[in-house]
Structures are given as C-alpha cells and as structure tokens.
Amino acid sequence: MTSALHAVDLGKRYGRKWALSSCTLDIPTGHVVGLVGPNGAGKTTLLHLAVGLLSPSSGSLTILGEAPASSAEQLGHIGFVAQDTPVFENLSIATHLQMGAALNPKWDAQLAQQRIYELGLDPDQRAGRLSGGQRAQLALTLAIAKRPSLLLLDEPVASLDPLARREFLATLMAVVAEHEVSVVLSSHLVADLERVCDYLVVLASAHVQVNGEIEELLSTHHRLVGTRRDLDNLPDSARVIEVSHTDRQTTAIVSSAEPILDPAWSVEEITLEDLVLAYMGQAEEQRRDLVRSKGGAK
Amino acid sequence: MTWFAWRQFRVQAAIVAGLLVVVAVICLFTGPHFASLYHELKTCKAKGDCQSLRNSIFNGYNTYFPFVQAFSLALPVLLGMFWGAPLIARELESGTYRLAWTQGVTRSRWVFTKLTLVGGASMVAAGLMSWMLTWWASPVDTLNADRFASLIFDTSYITPIGYAAFAFALGVTAGVLWRRTVPAMATTLVVFLLVRVPFFHFVRPRLLAPVRVVRSLKNVGNIGFERTPSGVSFVAGDTNLPNSLSFSTSVVGRHGGEVTQQWLHEHCRSLLQLGSPAPGKGVKVTTGIRPKAFTACIDKISTTFHQVLLYQPPNRFWTFQWIEMSIYVVLALLLSALSYWWVRRRIA
Numbered sequence: 188m189t190s191a192l193h194a195v196d197l198g199k200r201y202g203r204k205w206a207l208s209s210c211t212l213d214i215p216t217g218h219v220v221g222l223v224g225p226n227g228a229g230k231t232t233l234l235h236l237a238v239g240l241l242s243p244s245s246g247s248l249t250i251l252g253e254a255p256a257s258s259a260e261q262l263g264h265i266g267f268v269a270q271d272t273p274v275f276e277n278l279s280i281a282t283h284l285q286m287g288a289a290l291n292p293k294w295d296a297q298l299a300q301q302r303i304y305e306l307g308l309d310p311d312q313r314a315g316r317l318s319g320g321q322r323a324q325l326a327l328t329l330a331i332a333k334r335p336s337l338l339l340l341d342e343p344v345a346s347l348d349p350l351a352r353r354e355f356l357a358t359l360m361a362v363v364a365e366h367e368v369s370v371v372l373s374s375h376l377v378a379d380l381e382r383v384c385d386y387l388v389v390l391a392s393a394h395v396q397v398n399g400e401i402e403e404l405l406s407t408h409h410r411l412v413g414t415r416r417d418l419d420n421l422p423d424s425a426r427v428i429e430v431s432h433t434d435r436q437t438t439a440i441v442s443s444a445e446p447i448l449d450p451a452w453s454v455e456e457i458t459l460e461d462l463v464l465a466y467m468g469q470a471e472e473q474r475r476d477l478v479r480s481k482g483g484a485k
Numbered sequence: 486m487t488w489f490a491w492r493q494f495r496v497q498a499a500i501v502a503g504l505l506v507v508v509a510v511i512c513l514f515t516g517p518h519f520a521s522l523y524h525e526l527k528t529c530k531a532k533g534d535c536q537s538l539r540n541s542i543f544n545g546y547n548t549y550f551p552f553v554q555a556f557s558l559a560l561p562v563l564l565g566m567f568w569g570a571p572l573i574a575r576e577l578e579s580g581t582y583r584l585a586w587t588q589g590v591t592r593s594r595w596v597f598t599k600l601t602l603v604g605g606a607s608m609v610a611a612g613l614m615s616w617m618l619t620w621w622a623s624p625v626d627t628l629n630a631d632r633f634a635s636l637i638f639d640t641s642y643i644t645p646i647g648y649a650a651f652a653f654a655l656g657v658t659a660g661v662l663w664r665r666t667v668p669a670m671a672t673t674l675v676v677f678l679l680v681r682v683p684f685f686h687f688v689r690p691r692l693l694a695p696v697r698v699v700r701s702l703k704n705v706g707n708i709g710f711e712r713t714p715s716g717v718s719f720v721a722g723d724t725n726l727p728n729s730l731s732f733s734t735s736v737v738g739r740h741g742g743e744v745t746q747q748w749l750h751e752h753c754r755s756l757l758q759l760g761s762p763a764p765g766k767g768v769k770v771t772t773g774i775r776p777k778a779f780t781a782c783i784d785k786i787s788t789t790f791h792q793v794l795l796y797q798p799p800n801r802f803w804t805f806q807w808i809e810m811s812i813y814v815v816l817a818l819l820l821s822a823l824s825y826w827w828v829r830r831r832i833a
Contacts, residue, residue, distance in 0.1 A: 238587050242833040262589050269583035275493070276579070286489050291589035326584070333589065 189252035191216045191337050191369040192237060196246035199232050206232040208393045210246070214371070214386065216336070218400070219363055221380030222373035223463055224390035225471075230373040231270055233390065234341045237371070238267045251336055263292055266330030266368075270341040272323045276315030280308055280325060284332070291333045299332035302358075320351025327355065331362050338362075338370045344379055356383050377460045389463055391470035397442075401459060408462050411439045411452040420449050429465040440465040486590050486598045494603055497568055501610050508556060508614060511549055512621040519545055523624035539628065546625045557618045557640035561648035562677045564607040569656020570669035572599055573828060577664040582832075596828045600821050604653050611649030615641055632802055633730035635685055642806050647813030652677050654820035661824045661832065680816075684809075692808050695732040695795040702736070702787040709779070719744040721792055728799035736786075737793050744786055753782035 190213050197210040207229040214220055222230050235241040236248055239256020248254070253261045274283060280303060288294045303310055306324050308317070314325060323343055330338060340359075344352040360383055363370055374380055380387070388398040397404065408428070411418075415437045418427055425443035432438075440457060441447065447454050519542060526538040573596065576582040586592045619626075619641040626637055638644060655676055659669040702708065708721045721736050736744055797805065 235583075239592075240583060240586060240833070256586075256591065259589050259591050259594070262587060262591065265587065267583070267587040269580065269587075271580065273580040273584050275581055275584070277496070278492070282492060286492070287588070289488050290486060293589075329584070 189216070190214055190249070191218070191220075192248070192250055192371065193252075194233075194246065194248045197233075197236065197243055197248050198245035199229075199236060199241060200244040205244075205393050207236070207390075210390075210395050212388065212395060212398060214369075214388070214398075216251070216369045217367070218369055218386040219384045220369075220371040220386040220388060221377075221384035221401075222371055222388045222390060223377060223380055224373075224375065224396075225467060226375055228375075228390045229393045230375075230390055231341055234267075234339050234371070234373060238265055238339055260292075263333060264336045266333050266335035266338040268323070268326045268330050268338075268340040268343050271346060272319075272326035272343065274314040274317075274322055274325055277313060279311050279313055280317075281310035283314060283325060283329060284310070287329050287332055293334045295332045295334050298334075299328055302328045302331070318351075320347050320355065323347060323351070323355055324358065327358060331366075334366065335368060338368050340370065340372045342373055342375070345374065345376075352379070359383060377463045381459050387459070387463070389466045391467045392474045394470065396466040396470050397462075404462060405457060405459065407444050408440060408442050408457045408465075409447055410455040410457045410461065411437075411441055411447060412455060413437055413452045416451075420451075421447065428469055486594060487602060490595075490598045490602045494568075494599075494606070497571075498606060501564070501568075504556070505610065505613055505617075508553055508617055511553060512617050515545065515549060516621045519621075519624050523627075526628075542625060542628065546622065553618060553621070554636060554640055557614050557645060558636070560614050561607075561611050561645055561652040562674060562681075564610060564649050565652025565654075565656035565673045565677060566670040568603050568607055569653040570660045570673050571666045572603055572657050572660060573824070574660030574664060574666045574669045577661070577832070578666055593825070593829055596825055600654075600657065600825065604650065604657075604817070604821065607649040607653040608646045611645040612643075615643070615645040630727035632728045632799070633797065633805075638806070639685065642803075643810045644806055644813075647810035647817075648681065650817035651680070651813040651820070654817040654824070658820045658824040658827075661827045664832075689805070689809065690730055690732045690797065692805060693797065693801065696798050698794045698796070699737075699791045700794065702783070702790060702792055705792050708783065710782075717749060718746070719749065719786065726794065726796055726798075728802065730797035730801075730805070732795040732797065734795075735793050736790050738790050744790060749782070752785050753778070 192212060192214040194210050194212045197207065197212075198205055199207045210229075210233065222233065224230050232241065236243055237250055237255055239254075239262070250261075251264055253264075255265075256262055275286075278286075284296070284299045284303070287299060288296055300310075302324075306321065306328075308321060308325070314322065317325060323346075327340075327343065330340075343359075344355050347355060356379065359370070359372070362368065372380065372384065385401055386399070387401050387404060389396040413436070415432055415435055418430060418437070418439055418441075421427070421441065422443055422445040424445055425441050425447070428440045428442055430437065430439040440461065522538055522542050522545070526535060526542065529535040529538055573582075576585055586595060622637075622641065626632060626641070629637075632638065639648075652673065656669065656673040659672040659676070660666065663669040663672065702721060705721050705725065709719075710717050711720050719736065721734070738744075742748075
C-alpha cells in the first residue's frame with residue numbers, strides 16, 4: 188500500500204537556516220494526522236513541500252507514491268488549505284466554485300454548492316467580505332470538492348474564534364467519515380487536534396520529535412512519579428523524555444514499549460497534551476544547550 | 486485555465502478597453518473632418534485658402550494631440566505597470582498563489598497561460614491604439630513629412646506593439662523578482678525608460694549603416710553665422726530631408742577640415758566687421774536677412790566646402806519599424822522565459 192506521505196531525510200533550507208531538517212516520516216493512508224509543533228517549527232514548510240509549493244533542499248518526498256506537483260493529475264489528488272485560508276478577495280464565492288470546476292477534473296459541483304448552501308453563504312458575495320470563519324469554510328469547500336485522496340490543512344483554525352473552530356472541525360470530521368480521505372492537519376494547539384486526529388507528528392526545531400498512532404503513543408508513554416532519585420533501573424528500551432524534580436519527588440515522562448514494573452515508581456497514564464509538551468520541551472532544551480555551547484565556545 | 490486567467494484579468498482589461506474606446510470616439514468624430522480638410526488642401530488653388538486650410542488642420546490636431554499622442558506613447562509602459570507587474574506579484578503578495586498553484590493545474594501551465602493571455606492582450610491593445618492613431622493622424626503626418634520623428638515613429642505603425650510586449654514582460658519579471666506589486670511597478674517604469682530613451686537616442690540611428698550624401702551648401706536652408714564668445718562661427722543647420730532620420734551633418738572642406746575662425750578671418754574679413762548682436766548671445770544670422778558681406782562669404786564657403794549628411798532615407802522606414810519592433814519582442818521573449826523559469830525553479 189502506498190503511503191500518504193513518505194519522506195526520507197527531507198530538508199529545506201532558506202539561506203543558511205534549515206527550516207526542516209533530516210525529516211524521515213512514513214504516514215500510512217487512512218489517518219487523520221495531527222502535525223503539531225510550536226510556531227516556526229517547520230510545519231508550514233513540511234506542508235508546502237508536500238503540496239509542491241516548495242521543493243526540497245535535501246532528501247526526497249512522495250505523496251501517495253508520486254512526487255509533489257509532478258503533474259496536474261497529481262495535484263488533483265491533493266486538497267490543500269493554506270495558512271490563513273487565502274481566497275481571491277475580489278471574486279465571488281460562485282466564481283471560486285467555477286474556478287474549482289474549471290481547474291479540477293474530479294470536481295464535485297453538487298457537493299460544493301450543497302456546502303455553500305448549508306453554510307448559509309450567499310454565492311454572489313465577494314470572498315473579501317467574508318468573516319474569517321466563512322473564508323476558512325470556503326477554502327475547505329474548495330479543497331473538499333476536488334474529491335482529493337489526501338487533504339492537507341495548514342493551521343486552518345488558528346485564526347478562528349472558538350465557535351467557528353468547532354464548526355470547522357466538525358465539518359472536517361463529517362468529510363472524513365463520508366469520503367475516504369486521509370488528512371494531515373497542522374496546529375500549534377494540541378486541543379484542536381485531540382478530538383479529530385488518530386495519528387500524531389510532533390515537529391519542533393525543524394526536526395520530527397516523535398510520530399505514530401496516537402493510541403500507540405499513549406500506551407507506550409508513561410508518567411512516572413516517585414520519591415526523588417535518579418532514573419536508573421528502567422527497562423533497556425525506555426527513553427526519558429522529560430524529568431523534573433522537586434525537593435521530595437521526581438516526575439518523569441518516559442517512552443517505553445515494555446511496561447515499567449519497578450514498584451518504586453507509580454506509573455500514570457499520560458495525556459496527549461503532556462506527551463506533546465514533553466517532546467516540545469525536550470527539543471527546546473536541546474536548542475538552548477546548542478546555543479549555550481556555541482556561546483561558550485566564543 | 487484560460488477562462489480563469491481571463492476572469493482574473495477582466496477588470497484590468499475593461500479599464501484599458503474603456504480608455505481605448507475614448508480614443509476611438511475622438512478619432513471617429515474628428516478624423517473624417519480632418520481627412521476632408523486635407524482633401525480640400527490637396528486641391529486648393531488660392532494661396533491664402535491653402536494657408537488657412539493648413540492652419541485649421543494643424544490647429545485641429547493640436548487640440549487632441551496632447552491626449553491621443555501622449556496616451557499612445559505612455560500606453561506600453563502603463564500596460565507593463567498595471568498588467569505585467571501585478572500578474573504574478575499580486576498572487577505572491579496576497580498569498581493566493583497557495584490556492585492557485587494547488588489546483589489541478591500545474592504551476593507551469595498557470596504561468597504560461599497568464600503570460601500568453603495577458604501578454605497577447607497587451608500587444609493587441611497597443612496595436613489597436615497605434616492603428617487608430619496612425620489612421621487618424623495620417624493627414625497631419627503627411628503634411629509634416631517627418632515620419633522618423635520620435636513622436637510619430639514611436640507612437641504609430643508597429644513599434645508600439647514591441648514596446649508593449651517588452652514593458653509587459655518587464656513588469657512580470659520585476660513582479661516575480663520583487664514578489665511585491667508596487668516596487669515592481671516602479672521598477673518597470675524606471676527600467677523601461679532606461680531602455681527606451683537611450684535606444685531611440687543612440688541605437689536607432691545606428692541600426693543600419695546610414696546613407697552618406699555630399700551636397701553643395703547652396704541647397705542648404707537655415708545657413709548662417711553665430712556669434713559666440715570667442716568670435717563668429719559658421720552654422721549650416723537644416724538638413725531639409727523629408728521623412729528621414731538624420732544621423733549627423735557636418736561641413737567638410739574639399740581637402741578636409743572645417744570652417745574655422747582662422748578660415749573666416751582670412752576669407753571673410755568684411756563679415757567680421759559687421760555690426761552685430763551683443764557678444765555671447767549667440768544670435769543667428771539667417772539667409773533671409775543677408776547683407777552683402779554675408780552673401781559674399783557664403784559664396785566663398787560654398788566653393789571650398791560641402792555639407793556631408795549621414796541619414797536614414799525614407800524608404801527604410803518600414804525596415805526600421807520592423808527591426809525595432811523585433812528587437813523589443815525578442816527582449817520580451819527573453820524576459821518572459823526568465824520569469825517563467827524563475828517561477829518554476831526559484832519560487833520553491
């Protein structure tokens with residue numbers, strides 16, 4: 188089976204700065220993938236590489252088995268909603284739909300019109316006069332009516348108010364349920380992703396920190412709480428992601444395929460948010476160490 | 486794709502079309518009248534009638550020239566600024582390229598379609614404008630007998646098509662390099678002028694080797710002397726070559742050399758003693774008011790000196806039109822190729 192997104196050692200450099208570096212990912216189809224990371228982590232870069240707006244500086248990337256934007260047909264398989272959901276301000280909603288019909292061979296005109304109707308939008312209204320939420324919905328409609336096999340969304344809800352955010356994600360979930368479409372959705376907020384995603388990629392400091400199915404990630408990551416001490420006696424496969432000490436107590440977030448049986452630790456389940464924050468914290472710590480060591484060398 | 490490229494371009498196209506309609510109305514309302522005046526002039530007998538006909542033709546055109554001619558002269562660069570520069574820059578600037586280039590159409594085709602559609606429209610618009618002006622102004626252009634003059638050569642016939650193609654491609658290129666519309670428009674204007682002005686000044690007269698003619702100074706109008714701070718110098722101004730592009734004129738002696746102060750001092754002593762205008766004013770003495778000493782000196786000069794003319798003759802007019810248009814079209818194609826390549830490879 189072909190992967191939705193298959194990257195090997197993928198990197199993108201702007202001048203001397205790597206926006207994305209040594210990214211190796213293999214995301215199977217059929218998932219709703221949350222791509223999470225702090226601002227500037229490389230999420231947009233990765234998505235733009237995936238849709239062919241950018242070309243890699245190193246490594247390789249295939250989307251549904253083909254190079255991004257290699258042909259009109261390939262572009263037709265991908266629905267893309269860019270950050271801040273750009274639309275043509277001077278053109279009406281109806282013209283946007285006509286554009287979709289003219290430029291996409293698999294365009295589903297009925298679906299598009301139905302959605303605009305359900306959203307209560309006037310087709311003659313200029314896109315520049317829509318609210319943020321309505322514009323996002325229009326952008327999503329354009330992406331969905333292409334009948335893509337893979338839907339890529341770059342921070343689609345970041346600028347929306349909570350109500351519009353909820354409606355947008357609800358629409359997205361309805362689409363996923365109705366049409367068999369894989370989704371990659373980026374956000375810097377875990378809360379947005381928690382409800383809709385079943386697969387997670389954490390991107391921070393231009394590197395993939397962790398990725399996998401959420402259920403599996405949650406079952407292989409544990410929060411250990413015990414009296415203050417060093418973290419030895421853990422199984423060989425265990426990796427410590429984050430550790431914090433108070434005067435009396437040590438708390439650690441650990442990745443381990445094997446169960447932690449040491450009775451000295453009380454093992455707790457971990458939330459998705461904690462997991463993401465632990466990996467983002469680890470990346471940030473490494474970044475600071477790097478900066479400090481460079482500074483020290485001077 | 487063509488439909489959508491046209492849809493995005495519609496408003497800009499309508500504005501220019503509106504301006505062309507205004508020009509067309511002016512031409513259609515006044516052109517036949519001027520043509521009939523010209524026809525009368527061709528057949529007029531009485532000298533006074535002819536002069537008044539001439540005057541009414543010139544005065545009539547002068548009412549509209551500031552608008553019509555200036556518009557034809559400016560149209561190419563305006564098209565470059567308002568059609569070319571925003572063509573891709575606006576998509577990049579507003580972020581809509583992320584929507585546009587992720588539809589089921591490759592980026593290459595998107596750019597190619599826009600380049601050909603709007604670029605073609607630029608050439609058509611400039612061509613229409615030029616065609617209207619050429620038709621409308623043909624009586625006065627014939628009377629002026631100066632087809633190589635910049636205001637005629639550059640605004641009529643086929644050169645405007647080349648300028649429009651060039652300005653458009655320049656605008657597109659500036660747009661993709663800047664990725665912003667306003668600086669791209671400014672760049673288009675500046676670069677266009679930096680190419681166009683030196684081109685017509687220095688390159689055009691040299692496009693073909695000029696014809697060389699040596700003729701007697703007796704046939705030359707507007708001949709005389711000019712008082713300069715250092716004395717008096719000889720002037721032979723008017724080339725009197727209708728519909729030609731003068732390259733250079735000079736007065737050369739039979740054995741080489743020019744009419745120098747020294748020569749005048751030796752041969753035209755009486756001339757130098759003339760009562761004359763205030764020194765340093767450089768007032769010209771023309772053949773119309775020649776005193777005896779003047780005529781005598783001109784005759785002396787004519788026996789040993791000739792006027793040497795280098796110029797492009799009238800029968801080269803169309804050759805020059807074609808050469809100049811082709812050069813600008815080739816520049817346009819090169820710039821288009823550059824911006825096409827840049828969008829494909831560098832904006833990534």
